[in-house]
Amino acid sequence: MLSRRTFLRSTAAVLLIPSRGSVPADVFTLGVASGDPLPDGVLLWTRLAPRPLEAGGGMGASPVEVRWEVADDERFRRVVRSGTAVARASNAHTLHVDVRGLGAARDYFYRFRVGSQVSPTGRTRTAPAPGASPRRLRFTTASCQNWQDGFYTAYRSMAAEDLDFVLWLGDYIYESAPWPGLVREHAGTGQPYTLDEYRIRHAQYRTDPDLARMHAAAPWIVSIDDHDVDDNWTGDLPADPRAVERVPFPARKAAALRAYAEHLPIRVGPRGRLFRRLSFGDLATVHVLDTRSYRSPHPTTIAQAREPWRTMTGDPQESWLVRGLAGSGARWNLLANQVMVAAGDSKPGPGEKYSFDGWDGYVAQRRRLLEFLGSGATRNPVVLTGDQHATWINELKTDFRAEGAPVVAPEFVATSITSGGDPDVARFWAERAVLQNENPHCRYLDNQRGYLLADLTPGELCVRLRVVDSVTDPSAGAARDAARFVVETDRPGVELEGPPDLSGAPGGTAL
Ligand SMILES: [Fe+2]
Structure with a gap:
């Protein structure tokens, strides 16, 4: 008989990892990215979206387990950090992995995997150590x-x-x-x-191959x-506060900033x-x-x-x-x-x-x-x-x-x-x-x-x-x-x- 703990763990695993056949093909259409480099880490990003211009990106409602790997070399012979993360429909199957335990001022390569699908490889660089005196x-x-x-x-x-x-x-x-x-x-x-609508707008921009390549080439600080959000907004006001819009500005701003x-x-x-x-x-x-x-x-x-x-x-x-x-x-x-x-x-x-x-x-x-x-x-x-x-x-x-x-x-x-x-x-x-x-x-x-x-x-x-x-x-x-x-x-x-x-x-x- 299963213990309660084992039962919960196995139930969670079944819920989190859909059967292999249920993950659509071509989930990595939007590439990879990294950002906000620290001396010991960097934030890694991807989104699963086989159909990026559709609401939901073609992923349905199921969470999907994604494996991530960080390596010293482009061919991933020396993987230095790896793990799994869950991409969920509530976040448009985007992933932010805040990897720590890396060396300072060093280049790393990273990628994601879902089943047999492998993302493009990104290159990133950590920041110099706090006491370091970088020459450039x-x-x-x-x-x-x-x-x-x-x-x-x-x-x-x-x-x-x-x-x-x-x-x-x-x-x-x-x-x-x-x-x-x-x-x-x-x-x-x-x-x-x-x-x-904001998710689709972001996804469309990310389908550009030159932008995708730039995200894969260096960490961004955005x-x-x-x-x-909206032309010339300030605080809680759109440019024209008298205009009657389809969605009131505070809700629109929240949607835009969340998609961002x-x-x-x-x-x-x-x-x-x-x-x-x-x-x-x-x-x-x-x-x-x-x-x-x-x-x-x-x-x-x-x-x-x-x-x-x-x-x-x-x-x-x-x-x-x-x-x-x-x-x-x-x-x-x-x-x-x-x-x-x-x-x-x-x-x-x-x-x-x-x-x-x-x-x-x-x-x-x-x-x-x-x-x-x-x-x-x-x-x-x-x-x-x-x-x-x-x-x-x-x-x-x-x-x-x-x-x-x-x-x-x-x-x-x-x-x-x-x-x-x-x-x-x-x-x-x-x-x-x-x-x-x-x-x-x-x-x-x-x-x-x-x-x-x-x-x-x-x-x-x-x-x-x-x-x-x-x-x-x-x-x-x-x-x-x-x-x-x-x-x-x-x-x-x-x-x-x-x-x-x-x-x-x-x-x-x-x-
Ligand atoms: Fe502008």
Whole structure:
């Protein structure tokens, strides 16, 4: 007779492991991913979805046991960690395996198995040990990959860069409705509102082979921005609070953030917290911000933008950031930020016109943050930003309109992977003249698609702007360097190294 314990265990096993025949074929259509690297571990991800554009992904309701393996070598001869995890319908059969017990600053290979089905192999890298002094870190920053605007050509080059990590700065998906006639079309019949609809949107993005390859090439450290949920949302408000939507905004936001957490290799903190810190020995600490979830509503006038109560981060996150910047002990402090910190006055002449969705809408908190960055209480702060769909290389000042104000930190705004499509040359050159005159703290502007590649050493941060010729031509070639920038330690200004690339018509320009 079975003991009660044995009975429970065997019942659980029967419930968890369906008979081999009941698992559909081709469960690994969405690839693998890793993220949030630690000195002793990394988060591994996959999703079982034989039919990714269907609700439920074609998996039915049963839980499925998945084996995972981490090895020193690509052929899995030396497996160093392995185990099983259960993929459940309640999480869209996504899996997050937080593997620990790994060595610091080392490459690992990982894969998943269901029965005889084996996932693609991913490569990842753990962070350096807490006391270590790494000689170099190499990472990219990128954002904004609207599916409908183009192909993810940039990732073909990024996957070959031998990265410690990818810093993702927001707009992983776009919530926009399918729009016929663009480069490629979103699935579905309208914008996503429900959990199933956001899951399908995420799944569609993951069917792109270049994006899948990039996730398998390096760990990602991801953050959210507006389009991951809804255009220009703030806190508990959609962009237009008066609009009557199919699903009320709080429920829509919850569905979007849940699908985001399910589909990306991210460690979500207590109460859904997405802001977090990752350390890379004594060389760098990455402070990942969430500039959406705790924001005050947008101002509508410049006077409102200066009201001291308005906050981009909420008070708890601001205290967390300032405490972490002061106490990190790292030589470089990288802020993974979403919307531009530098002023972006777009009105020619004496007047001012700003986008209030950026830090220009939250001037009092910006000033507080910039004064702190300039106070010497933290070492070598560098702001890394997305959202603009253009490259802006800025020198941040406590007062952008005072000529003599000192530079407190550099800001590197990464362009988009696809959003905005191929650049509009005439429009860029027209806008460039205005932006140049109105924003002298901006040292360089470029409207091509691509990403930033950063090499960080104890002595300097070197950033290369990598651009692709086209995101609408699927046969476009590899990314190339359009410009190179250097920040020296303890000197917050940005040096432009080498002549700007003006060979291609839409090219960048030094300001
Ligand atoms: Fe965007």
